[in-house]
Amino acid sequence: MAIREPVARDLNSKEIVQMNNQPNRLVQMAIAFVGITCALVHVPRLNAQDKRLVTADDLMSQMKSVAQLQLSPDGHNLAYSIDGEDSLWLLTIGSKQQPRALGNGFIPLWSPDGTRLSFYSTRSGTPQLWIFDLRKDETTQITNFAGGNPSNSNSQDSDSRASSARVHTEGKPLVLNDKTPPWWILSGLFRFDPVRTAVGSRDTGSAVENDDNQKLELAEPNQIFIVDVESKQIRQLTKDDDGYFGPDWSPDGREIVCASNEKRPMTGYGPDTTNVYLINLSTGEKTPLTHGPDQKRLPHWSPDGKWIAYLSGKQFEVASLFLLPRTGGTTINVTPQLDRNIFSFHWSPRSDSILISYQDGVAFPIARVAIPAGKFLRLTQDDTLHFPFTVSRTDKLVWVEAGGSKSGVLYEAELDGQNASQLLDLNPQIREWVLGEQRVVRWNNGRGEELEGILIKPVGYEKGKSYPLIVDTYPSGGVANGFAGYLMIGNQAFASRGYAVFFPHERTAHTWWNPSKGKAFDEATRGPQGPDIMMDDLMSGIDTVVKMGVADPDRMCLYGFSNGGGATNMIVTRTTRFKCAVSASGAATDITSSFFMLGDPDTYVKMTGG
Numbered sequence: 001m002a003i004r005e006p007v008a009r010d011l012n013s014k015e016i017v018q019m020n021n022q023p024n025r026l027v028q029m030a031i032a033f034v035g036i037t038c039a040l041v042h043v044p045r046l047n048a049q050d051k052r053l054v055t056a057d058d059l060m061s062q063m064k065s066v067a068q069l070q071l072s073p074d075g076h077n078l079a080y081s082i083d084g085e086d087s088l089w090l091l092t093i094g095s096k097q098q099p100r101a102l103g104n105g106f107i108p109l110w111s112p113d114g115t116r117l118s119f120y121s122t123r124s125g126t127p128q129l130w131i132f133d134l135r136k137d138e139t140t141q142i143t144n145f146a147g148g149n150p151s152n153s154n155s156q157d158s159d160s161r162a163s164s165a166r167v168h169t170e171g172k173p174l175v176l177n178d179k180t181p182p183w184w185i186l187s188g189l190f191r192f193d194p195v196r197t198a199v200g201s202r203d204t205g206s207a208v209e210n211d212d213n214q215k216l217e218l219a220e221p222n223q224i225f226i227v228d229v230e231s232k233q234i235r236q237l238t239k240d241d242d243g244y245f246g247p248d249w250s251p252d253g254r255e256i257v258c259a260s261n262e263k264r265p266m267t268g269y270g271p272d273t274t275n276v277y278l279i280n281l282s283t284g285e286k287t288p289l290t291h292g293p294d295q296k297r298l299p300h301w302s303p304d305g306k307w308i309a310y311l312s313g314k315q316f317e318v319a320s321l322f323l324l325p326r327t328g329g330t331t332i333n334v335t336p337q338l339d340r341n342i343f344s345f346h347w348s349p350r351s352d353s354i355l356i357s358y359q360d361g362v363a364f365p366i367a368r369v370a371i372p373a374g375k376f377l378r379l380t381q382d383d384t385l386h387f388p389f390t391v392s393r394t395d396k397l398v399w400v401e402a403g404g405s406k407s408g409v410l411y412e413a414e415l416d417g418q419n420a421s422q423l424l425d426l427n428p429q430i431r432e433w434v435l436g437e438q439r440v441v442r443w444n445n446g447r448g449e450e451l452e453g454i455l456i457k458p459v460g461y462e463k464g465k466s467y468p469l470i471v472d473t474y475p476s477g478g479v480a481n482g483f484a485g486y487l488m489i490g491n492q493a494f495a496s497r498g499y500a501v502f503f504p505h506e507r508t509a510h511t512w513w514n515p516s517k518g519k520a521f522d523e524a525t526r527g528p529q530g531p532d533i534m535m536d537d538l539m540s541g542i543d544t545v546v547k548m549g550v551a552d553p554d555r556m557c558l559y560g561f562s563n564g565g566g567a568t569n570m571i572v573t574r575t576t577r578f579k580c581a582v583s584a585s586g587a588a589t590d591i592t593s594s595f596f597m598l599g600d601p602d603t604y605v606k607m608t609g610g
Helices: 013-020 025-040 056-061 182-186 194-200 428-432 492-496 519-525 530-547 563-571 601-607
Strands: 066-071 077-082 087-092 100-104 106-110 116-121 128-133 138-141 151-154 160-166 222-228 234-236 244-249 255-260 275-280 286-288 295-301 307-313 320-325 342-347 353-358 366-370 376-378 385-391 396-403 406-414 421-425 438-444 450-456 467-472 500-503 551-561 580-584
Touching: 056 492, 066 106, 066 385, 066 396, 066 406, 077 106, 077 116, 087 116, 100 116, 222 244, 244 295, 255 295, 275 295, 295 342, 307 342, 320 342, 342 385, 353 385, 438 530, 450 492, 450 530, 467 530, 492 500, 500 530, 519 530, 530 551, 530 563, 551 563, 563 580
Parallel strands: 151 244, 467 500, 467 551, 551 580
Antiparallel strands: 066 077, 077 087, 087 100, 106 116, 116 128, 128 138, 151 160, 160 222, 222 234, 244 255, 255 275, 275 286, 295 307, 307 320, 342 353, 353 366, 366 376, 385 396, 396 406, 406 421, 438 450, 450 500
16 A cells, blocks of 8 residues: 655565564554554454454565566466565466466566566576576576666567666775765675665665675666577677666667666666667667656657657656657657656557556556547546556556455456456455455545545444544555555554544645645645645544544544654644654654765755755
8 A cells, every 4th residue: 555655765575574573663662552542442343253353463474466567468478576575476367277486586578479588586696687488488597797687678589688787897996985875885884684685786876785795896887788598698788887777679679769867876866867768789879869857767669669658757746658759859748638647658559559557646547548649548447556557469458456455456458448357366365354444535625625535444333433543644645545454554454453544645845756646736835835734634634534423533643654754743743633643763854864865965955845
């Protein structure tokens, strides 16, 4: 239910397990929270024939979610990876066979003929490119780059791959100066974790600790390489210091399109300007296709080779979908009317439309945009989480869905979203649990703006009876209407103990850069008026839940983790309506901690609205 935020990074499943096995302050605070509030509520009792109540252990140890997935071109096979585990799986659609485990792996990508699956794996120590050959039923390591490979692309002949990787110079001395990033000095000084180091080396622009001897290696600019799958021969396509990311092979196999940071430093949250480049494979000639400011990323060819689509927007603002003719020229924003942050996109097989995933308040729908006219059609109508998704060349659409009573459920449908059917449920144990009813609540704040939040009623809810309310203050842009199974935010385990749980989806001054709706709505809290708007959003939503008769206004508690903790810290200075408040790992709302500085003073200026 928690969506990645640019302010405080999310914890993966391994870190959550480690955190809850240690007697640290965060766990002590959570224990104190349970102790304080248990006196306020009556835990519902169930009959023997009823489903059992959800516990924190259930949510911590059993839940699985999909990190990435991709359909084979013919739509017969689906490759997907499990978040936190970096485990890769293969599902044959239409068969009665159970998904097949392919071992450690992530970011799967099919060859155009669907016979080979390329992916990254840390099974050799660092992220390297591997190939699973369906015909031979064997897996082979293809690359052995120091530090690993962050991205790849398949050629149309199925025998070559393009990948971007850092190049390291062995024995290069570490010279410190006034421009040295802090993590080059401190990384590994107090702690070394081989597992986190191997997986963490997927991040671009940082130093990498060597797992064998724990020495520090300097991260050099990303380069693009061409890898022959059969011979494993590697040709370096780029050799300058510009830095290249996300290569995508043209349908005719003659060119590669990619993004470049153009020598700009990869500190903080990266440069505020990147551009799209076209590279000729035979000559190595580079041609810039875009110019000027804004972050331009994830370029992808249309299947007919006539267009290049990519995401673009100012740093910390909504990303829109742009279109560029293969020959260059004027770019087209095909989603200006949407005014929502787009997370991912896939071309339709006929190149006449693009399917997109975006956030709209608490919902994550999938929509189709006609090319190049930009006519918009929403394909999923319910206000739940539909992410990630993938498309085949045979007009098949597959997505992962989560909602109030399900999580990690894979569906397939026609390209227009019709005739959907369930493929796989990664969390069938949810059907054994009794759950609190979850719904979307809408209201208007004092400014007349429409807001929405998520309400989970307590298990055993009786109409006309009010219940103690836990208000999770995680801000707008960070919570979607998925399954409430993440321990660090409001969850179904609270509902099992008789609490109503409310996510008011309020905006805060310290997270105006986390898009959830349109630009004007998102940035309204930017500046000194931000806390007042936050309180308006929050309290008007709570008043709505109280008027519904669900919440007891005399038994309300604030809870917040990370950005929600920062919000809680600020809220308690402005109201006395809550009986208790818990701030877990609260983010600094004035952004003064070194974590937010990230070695780049410009980051501080951008986040404070400068």
